[in-house]
Amino acid sequence: MKKLLGIGLASGLLGLGLLTAAQAANPKPEDVVKYRQSVYTMIGWNFAPIGAMMKGEAPFDAAAVARHADYVKMLSTAAPEGFAKGTGPDVVKNTEAKPEIWTKSGEFDTKMKNFQQEAASLAEVARGGDEKAIKAQFGKTAETCKACHKEFRKD
Numbered sequence: 795m796k797k798l799l800g801i802g803l804a805s806g807l808l809g810l811g812l813l814t815a816a817q818a819a820n821p822k823p824e825d826v827v828k829y830r831q832s833v834y835t836m837i838g839w840n841f842a843p844i845g846a847m848m849k850g851e852a853p854f855d856a857a858a859v860a861r862h863a864d865y866v867k868m869l870s871t872a873a874p875e876g877f878a879k880g881t882g883p884d885v886v887k888n889t890e891a892k893p894e895i896w897t898k899s900g901e902f903d904t905k906m907k908n909f910q911q912e913a914a915s916l917a918e919v920a921r922g923g924d925e926k927a928i929k930a931q932f933g934k935t936a937e938t939c940k941a942c943h944k945e946f947r948k949d
């Protein structure tokens with residue numbers, strides 16, 4: 795009896811494991827959208843306090859800038875997998891992504907790469923702690939956000 799229970803439990807766990815693997819390999823479009831919106835929410839969360847410091851709305855804190863910039867850099871590399879095919883507004887209602895992301899994917903990829911490059915530079919410059927240099931690089935990075943939103947996100 796004990797043995798049987800053990801086998802039942804083991805196969806139950808195995809089944810669960812397989813299910814989880816299958817879901818991870820083939821996520822639902824709604825979950826992909828949730829993922830990319832979460833990534834951008836976190837990008838915005840980390841970008842905003844740097845912006846506030848650059849505008850003089852908050853006191854400059856080099857360590858905080860460096861930490862937030864590191865997160866933005868890391869999240870910029872996590873963003874692309876949130877744009878799997880079949881997750882546009884024709885399939886999922888709750889999204890601000892425009893269909894052009896998939897019909898002009900070359901242009902979208904370029905905008906994503908520009909963002910990743912500027913975010914990586916921002917993280918590097920932030921480590922140096924020079925407020926003026928950070929301000930300049932923050933401006934460049936913010937431009938890459940705007941450039942993509944203008945073309946590929948509904949207002």
Ligand code: HEC
Pocket residue numbers: 827830831832834835837838841866888889890891892902905906909935936938939940942943946947
């Ligand atoms: C390569 C394109 C691209 C770049 C670069 C980009 N975004 Fe976005 N962003 C999008 C798209 C597309 C959406 C809409 C996602 C959706 O609704 O499915 C979005 C959504 C957002 C959202 C809303 C998230 C939510 O649903 O609550 C925020 C905040 C945001 N972006 C901030 C930023 C910031 C800040 C930057 C730059 C530091 C940035 N984005 C760079 C394409 C981009």
